[in-house]
Amino acid sequence: MRAAISHKFGRDFGFGDQPWGRNAATGQYSGNPSLSVTVSQYMVSLQRRKVRAGEDVTSARAITHETMKKLYEYNVNFASDGTRATTSRKRKAEHPEQWAGYRVRRMLHLLYVVSMLCLLRVEEALRIMWTDIRMFVTDKDKLHCVQLDLPFRKQAQNGGIAPFFLYANAQEPHLCPIRAFAEWWSISKAMKIESAGYIFRKRVGNDDVSARASDSMSYESFVECFKNNLLDVSIDPRPYGTHSFRRGGCQYLAMVKRWPIRDICTWGGWAENFDSAGTIFKYLLSSVDAPLLDRQDYFNPKRAASDPCNQCGRTCTCA
Known part of the structure; x- marks a missing residue:
């Protein structure tokens, strides 16, 4: 307020x-x-x-890369009937899992990936337009890359925002921005939707989006879709919110990608004047997040190894 x-x-x-x-x-x-x-x-x-008075002031639970993998696998394997027909209210009541079709789910997953990797607020991600991105192959390493130039952010309302450069991630397809952008671009072309205006469009019916370039997905519509998607993979949506991707991205970069805190601050835009140093700490640690390790196992020499590192393949806790 x-x-x-x-x-x-x-x-x-x-x-x-x-x-x-x-x-x-x-x-x-x-x-x-x-x-x-x-x-x-x-x-x-x-x-x-x-x-x-006993009221806990808590923030939204961070989305983890494991949850992102569950959402990706469910959405990418969702049956597509190849049509854009509407769904009756009776069918929606009988089959609540069909709240959205394959196309809408692919659009949503792209929104998830961009919000998480670029540490964006959902309101910022929803405003991304096709003119804000550039897909190319790097001259030196011949890598596929997406450059995202945001014209507006909450802490930089007059522009001057450093671009985001995102590369392919073959080891983690559920977090691969190149794959997500390419699939949604291909689906948009098949739906004969011009690649102009907003990337994330207003929903029309069960599995269609607006053809009007100025019709962006609303904040309320995204929240409803996100919570329904969590129910699809048997996850209680109540602890989660639109800030879950921003917080989850911080924790993913720190604990999975093992980025230094300085790099996370610079990437997320917290290093401009360092007047909100406590923000990054609140994103990395919160009582609402699921514990990663049982307390009795912190010094346990035989505790289960971690997932293999994508770069070096090590599974030890000191990697």
């Missing part, structure tokens, strides 16, 4: 993002009222009172 009010004062009313305060020389107040010291103190005390 405070963020919404700050945005309203800052953008719509033109008060900016400077803290609210009194000018000693003129006696006039200026800045954003929602960013005053009084409001900040109130928010801190409010959180303390909520904790004392």
Whole structure:
């Protein structure tokens, strides 16, 4: 609620993002009222009172690469009848697993992959257009690459955003951006949808999307689809939210790809002024995330080995 009010004062009313305060020389107040010291103190005390009252302030559970694999395997193997016919309400009630068809599921998986690997908010990913991406083969290594240039992000609303370069991932097809982009582009062509405007389109019926370039998928529609998709693979959707991909991407890069924290901050856009250092920690560790290891096994010399590293093949915990 405070963020919404700050945005309203800052953008719509033109008060900016400077803290609210009194000018000693003129006696006039200026800045954003929602960013005053009084409001900040109130928010801190409010959180303390909520904790004392027994209410846990938690964030969305991170999506793991294992969950991404389950979603990918379910969606890619979903039966496709090759038609774009609508589904009756009776059939939807009798077969809730058919809330979406093969084409919509492939579009959703591309959205999952881009949000997770680029550490994007879902609202940012939904605004990606075909003109924001460039697919090419690198001159030096002859690797297939997708370059994503975002014109807008929450913390960079006036542009100047560093591009994202994504490469093929043959070892993890469920997280391969080249495969996901190519499959959705091919499906769009087969549906005779022009590769212009928004990439992630508004749903039409059970397995169709809007042909209008300006019809992007809504935030509410994505949330409903994402939760239905989790139910498909027998995962309770209640702990998850749209921030699950951003948090899951941080944990994937840190614990699976073993990126240094500095690289994650730079890649995700947290290294601009380092004024939100606590954000990266909250993304990497939260009580809502499933524990990776039982406590009695931390120093157990015979605990189960980890999954093989894609680069060196090691399975030991010190890899």
